[in-house]
Amino acid sequence: MSELPTYRDPSASVDERVADLLGRMTLDEKLAQLGGVWLTSLVRGDRLDPDWVAERLRHGVGHVTRIGASTGLRPSASAALTNEIQRVAVERTRLGIPVVVHEESTGGFCARDATVFPQGAGLAATWDEGLVEDVAGVIRDQLVAVGARQTLAPVLDVARDPRWGRVEETYGEDPYLAGRIGTAYVRGLQTADLRGGVLATGKHFLGYGLPEGGMNHAPVHLGPRELREVYAEPFAAAIRDAGLASVMNSYSSVDGLPCAGAPEILTGLLRDELGFDGVVVADYFSVVLLLVHHRVAADPGQAAALALTAGLDLELPASNCYGDPLRAEVEAGRVPLEVVDRACGRVLASKLRLGLFERPYVDAARAAEVFDTPGQRALARRAAARSLVLLRNEGGLLPLPPTVGTIAVVGPLADDERLLQGDYHYPAHVEIVYQSGISLTSDDAPAAGAGGVAFLPEAGGAFDAGPYFTPHVTPLAGIRAALGPGTRVLHERGCDVTDPDPGGIPDAVAAAARADVAVVCVGGRSGLLPGCTVGEARDATDLGLTGAQQHLVEEVVATGTPTVVVVLSGRVHALPWVAEHVPAVIFGFPPGEEGGHALADVLFGAVDPSGRLPVSLPRSVGQVPVHHGHRAGGGRSAFHGDYVDSATTPLFPFGHGLSYASFVHTGLVAEGASTEEPVTVSVVITNTGTRAGVEVVQLYGRDDVASVARPDRLLLGFARVALDPGESRQVAFTVHPSRLAFYDPSMRFVVEPGTFTFSVARSAADVVATAVVDLAGPVVEHRQRAVVATAVEVR
Numbered sequence: 001m002s003e004l005p006t007y008r009d010p011s012a013s014v015d016e017r018v019a020d021l022l023g024r025m026t027l028d029e030k031l032a033q034l035g036g037v038w039l040t041s042l043v044r045g046d047r048l049d050p051d052w053v054a055e056r057l058r059h060g061v062g063h064v065t066r067i068g069a070s071t072g073l074r075p076s077a078s079a080a081l082t083n084e085i086q087r088v089a090v091e092r093t094r095l096g097i098p099v100v101v102h103e104e105s106t107g108g109f110c111a112r113d114a115t116v117f118p119q120g121a122g123l124a125a126t127w128d129e130g131l132v133e134d135v136a137g138v139i140r141d142q143l144v145a146v147g148a149r150q151t152l153a154p155v156l157d158v159a160r161d162p163r164w165g166r167v168e169e170t171y172g173e174d175p176y177l178a179g180r181i182g183t184a185y186v187r188g189l190q191t192a193d194l195r196g197g198v199l200a201t202g203k204h205f206l207g208y209g210l211p212e213g214g215m216n217h218a219p220v221h222l223g224p225r226e227l228r229e230v231y232a233e234p235f236a237a238a239i240r241d242a243g244l245a246s247v248m249n250s251y252s253s254v255d256g257l258p259c260a261g262a263p264e265i266l267t268g269l270l271r272d273e274l275g276f277d278g279v280v281v282a283d284y285f286s287v288v289l290l291l292v293h294h295r296v297a298a299d300p301g302q303a304a305a306l307a308l309t310a311g312l313d314l315e316l317p318a319s320n321c322y323g324d325p326l327r328a329e330v331e332a333g334r335v336p337l338e339v340v341d342r343a344c345g346r347v348l349a350s351k352l353r354l355g356l357f358e359r360p361y362v363d364a365a366r367a368a369e370v371f372d373t374p375g376q377r378a379l380a381r382r383a384a385a386r387s388l389v390l391l392r393n394e395g396g397l398l399p400l401p402p403t404v405g406t407i408a409v410v411g412p413l414a415d416d417e418r419l420l421q422g423d424y425h426y427p428a429h430v431e432i433v434y435q436s437g438i439s440l441t442s443d444d445a446p447a448a449g450a451g452g453v454a455f456l457p458e459a460g461g462a463f464d465a466g467p468y469f470t471p472h473v474t475p476l477a478g479i480r481a482a483l484g485p486g487t488r489v490l491h492e493r494g495c496d497v498t499d500p501d502p503g504g505i506p507d508a509v510a511a512a513a514r515a516d517v518a519v520v521c522v523g524g525r526s527g528l529l530p531g532c533t534v535g536e537a538r539d540a541t542d543l544g545l546t547g548a549q550q551h552l553v554e555e556v557v558a559t560g561t562p563t564v565v566v567v568l569s570g571r572v573h574a575l576p577w578v579a580e581h582v583p584a585v586i587f588g589f590p591p592g593e594e595g596g597h598a599l600a601d602v603l604f605g606a607v608d609p610s611g612r613l614p615v616s617l618p619r620s621v622g623q624v625p626v627h628h629g630h631r632a633g634g635g636r637s638a639f640h641g642d643y644v645d646s647a648t649t650p651l652f653p654f655g656h657g658l659s660y661a662s663f664v665h666t667g668l669v670a671e672g673a674s675t676e677e678p679v680t681v682s683v684v685i686t687n688t689g690t691r692a693g694v695e696v697v698q699l700y701g702r703d704d705v706a707s708v709a710r711p712d713r714l715l716l717g718f719a720r721v722a723l724d725p726g727e728s729r730q731v732a733f734t735v736h737p738s739r740l741a742f743y744d745p746s747m748r749f750v751v752e753p754g755t756f757t758f759s760v761a762r763s764a765a766d767v768v769a770t771a772v773v774d775l776a777g778p779v780v781e782h783r784q785r786a787v788v789a790t791a792v793e794v795r
Contacts, residue, residue: 007095007357014352018345024095027337028059030344031327033097034308035319036063039085040070043463048084054092061089062347063281064101065317067148068111069430071463075113075146075371079364082147086360097348098356100199102150102316106169106424107592109142109151112468113368115376115593119422119526119570120155122387122589124171124614125657127696127718129184135383136188138376140198145367149354150199152248152281154185156234157204160625162618163214165538168422168526168570168589170209172614173627173654175230176715179237180789186242194245195355202238203248204283206265207231214624216537217251217293225708225743227254228269228784230629236274236784245278245350249312251286251293258294260286261303266311275785279346281314282307287321301325305335313343372470377594384591384598390609390658391617392578392585397562399605399660400517406488408515408561409476410508411552412497413523413568417472419497422570422590423526423535430465432528470593475521475566478596482604490515495548497525498533502548505555513559519603520556522549523569526590534570543574543621550577557581566599574618579651587617587652605660610694610720612657612763616650628654628764631709655715655763661693661723667730670758670771675737675751675780679773682732683760687723694722697731697760699790700767704755707744713764717790730795736788737780751780 006012006020022030042053042064064085067078082101089099104110107119117123117135126132143151158178159170171178182202191197207227211218222231238244247270250259259265260282270276290296290303297303304321315322329335351357370376390398400407413419421428473481480489494508495501512518522545524533532538533546544550545567554577557563564584567573568591578585588611591598601607618626623646636648664686672679685695699717703710717733735758741751755774761767 010358014349017352018348021095021348022341022345025344027327027330029095030340031322032059033062033344033347034313034322035061035315036065037061037318038065038070039067039101040463042085048081050084050088053085053088057088058093060093060095060097061099062314063150063316064099066103067101067146068103068109068114069426070433070465072112072466072468073463075367076364078111079146079362079367083361083364086147090360098351098360100150100351100354100356101148102152103143103148104424104429105139105143105151105153106155107422107590108425109139110424110426110429111146112426113371113470114142114426115372115380116421116425116470116472117380117592118384118387119425119590119592120169121167121172121614122591123383124177124181125389125589125611126383126386127177127612128386128720129180131383131386132181132184133188134379136185138379140189140191141370143198145362145370147362148198149356150201150246151189152201152203154182154200154202156182156202156238157209158231158234159209159615160627161210161214162543162572162615163539163541163621163624164209164211165216165535165540167572167615168534169424171234173616174614174629174715175233177614178234182234182238183242186238186244190243190245194353199245199350199354201246201248201281202235202244204250205235205247205270206250206259207254208250208252211252214539216539220252220254222254224747228743232269232274232784236787237789239274239276240785240787241789244276247276247278247280248283249280249286251283251289253294258290258296260312261290261296261306261310263310271311273784279313279350280311282312282316284317287312287315299325301329305329308335308339308343313346380592381594381597384594385601385607387591387611388586388588388598388602388609389611389613389656390602391587391652391656392582393658394583397584398564398603400603402483402604404487404516406490406515407479407483408490408511408518409479409521410492410494410511410518410556411521412493412495412549413475413521414491414493415474415476417469417474419523419525419568420472420474420591420593420595421526423528423532425590425592427465427467427469428527433465434467435529472593473596475519475596475599478598478600479519479603481597482600494552497523497549498531498547500548502551505548505552508552509555509559512556512561512563515561518556518561518563519566520553520563521566521568522553523567524571526570540571541621543571543618545573545575553582564603568595572615572617574620574651576619576651608660608691608693609658610696612655612696613652614654616654617652619646619651622646623648626650628713629711631711633709635712649765653763653765655698655761656766657696659693659695661687661689661691661725663693663695663723664688665760665768668760668769668771670773672773672775674777675753675775676777678737679735679756679758680732681735681758681771682730683769684728684730685721685723686728687725690725692722692724694720696720698763699733700759700761700764701735701740702757703740703742704757706742706752708742710742713759717792719792719794721794732793732795734791736790738782738787739790741782741787749782749784751782753777753779
């Protein structure tokens with residue numbers, strides 16, 4: 001019996017296996033591992049022809065793109081198709097290197113029949129790391145079941161410009177919150193052993209969430225200190241605390257450096273400073289965009305050379321520049337073979353760590369067993385309920401009594417399942433594939449002047465994507481299900497999300513006038529197409545409600561009927577009139593398939609509202625950017641403080657959210673003596689109300705005097721605390737000194753001695769207790785790659 005080659009020996013180390021395999025590969029085989037291929041380009045009509053695929057993939061391939069979001073396949077068929085493609089790669093190529101199939105999953109696996117959880121910002125609004133890890137665990141199970149072993153999530157961009165359409169995909173404006181939620185998500189996906197997990201992909205590195213003018217792909221203007229302390233921090237957290245396995249580049253340039261081709265960003269910062277050792281994948285077409293968008297390359301070969309040398313290992317969605325153009329660069333001696341080997345080695349290592357060489361196939365017959373089960377739907381309902389933020393509750397209008405006589409449920413979001421979805425949910429996302437007559441060509445789109453690169457996947461026959469929803473519960477359906485037969489429910493749409501025609505508003509107003517209470521459901525339509533109000537490439541200059549929706553709200557409120565306004569939208573809206581005139585307001589990002597049940601749970605008090613804003617809600621677009629993390633001297637206009645026509649404070653601050661219970665915070669104690677030792681902060685929380693409730697305790701800190709201007713408040717820790725009436729619990733935070741570090745004038749990452757103010761708060765603007773600690777000792781230098789997360793104990 002012949003001895004196994006080292007690369008096939010599972011007892012050998014990953015490094016040994018990679019070195020052995022690289023030594024056996026031709027240049028064509030190495031380049032094939034550096035790119036992807038659309039799954040739909042491998043099928044014709046209603047079948048996959050293995051002979052044709054074997055010829056097309058004769059050198060192998062790194063990734064197969066989009067098993068779910070480019071098709072309408074159900075789980076078992078999807079898994080069977082993955083097996084067929086994997087069988088060609090494993091059994092009909094010279095070296096038998098398996099493929100990685102990747103997908104999207106910001107709010108659930110983007111595939112037919114997959115559970116639809118709240119969009120990313122909704123998950124952040126829960127401030128619940130355990131819940132998010134559970135959600136990611138479901139996503140992992142569903143991806144693994146169909147053979148998809150990498151997902152292009154989480155979105156770790158810090159989002160501080162609400163004009164940008166992709167805010168809904170992020171975890172909000174704060175680097176610490178985004179880092180903690182992102183870390184939980186990565187843990188749930190990857191698990192402690194990648195052989196049973198999925199490669200998570202943190203994106204978009206770096207600064208993508210602050211584009212010029214809020215415009216997608218636009219340049220980013222950030223200094224090196226802000227870039228690291230704020231925008232790199234969520235990535236740093238996921239790398240050091242969860243072993244993030246993959247990173248995707250940003251489309252934007254930072255201070256003139258396009259991220260896809262900048263070694264300063266992809267190698268110097270990401271690898272050398274933050275300690276990342278995984279695989280960097282290209283955001284779709286970003287290598288081509290070095291040529292047609294950023295204009296830093298003259299041809300596809302030069303674009304490939306720039307990106308590969310910078311540290312971008314794998315081109316997605318397909319090999320447009322990393323194929324023949326890169327081969328020409330290597331053969332001409334302009335790209336060293338060592339650079340190719342470095343990237344190829346990283347791709348191979350990821351496949352080995354996943355265990356794909358040992359277990360390339362999945363059990364297609366059982367794939368559907370882990371899709372949208374009752375337990376998963378219960379988790380989706382719990383996540384959606386915890387994502388809803390009670391912004392306002394004047395006079396204790398909420399919770400509503402389940403015995404209410406007549407309730408009017410009106411508005412365009414009251415009974416439309418499509419509007420429960422974010423831009424990366426299935427099928428909202430795949431409208432870009434299945435809706436006919438839509439052109440996405442633009443002056444800098446890859447199809448325009450890049451050698452015929454296709455922007456969209458091919459699709460056809462039995463594989464067509466389509467408007468295939470899991471059972472979605474709308475607000476109207478959820479409210480009806482929560483009420484007894486003695487309640488009369490009136491429903492009128494009133495208006496559309498975007499159409500300014502107010503013709504249907506009188507009917508909605510009449511229904512509200514006949515009711516004991518009115519629930520007005522308004523918001524946005526997330527997606528990628530021109531008809532959507534928010535989502536990728538759907539940026540905006542007006543942060544108000546679109547169409548005739550504000551008119552609808554105002555007219556209903558004017559009837560005098562007690563009114564609850566529910567805003568469900570991917571957009572961070574500016575709604576000043578809401579805060580002044582509407583008794584009760586609930587805000588949520590797209591809540592997913594159980595959104596209606598979740599809303600009813602909160603409306604009628606079955607669940608205490610525990611969502612807290614992961615972003616600041618501005619008063620107007622003219623305030624942008626407005627967030628809690630401004631540096632000393634920010635947040636106000638000197639010397640009067642406010643604008644001429646507005647307060648400078650947000651309408652609703654970061655961290656804001658009301659409960660049906662009431663809480664007091666007592667006994668704040670902060671202790672610390674040295675820059676070399678942790679600071680401990682403890683506080684007692686008591687439920688002084690008559691209902692069980694959840695308080696989200698937030699710890700902020702301030703470096704009172706520093707060698708550079710530091711933020712007025714830094715989120716340092718948080719805890720969700722569930723309390724029965726009269727119950728008290730102590731929350732103790734342990735803040736490691738590295739958590740207080742910053743980049744000084746010499747760009748050293750240090751903690752300086754001096755006084756620090758620690759605050760316990762209900763939100764960034766609602767501080768309930770403070771304590772000052774004087775830390776003596778030396779200036780201590782740390783590394784951002786080794787910052788320690790704040791430990792929290794509830795006792």
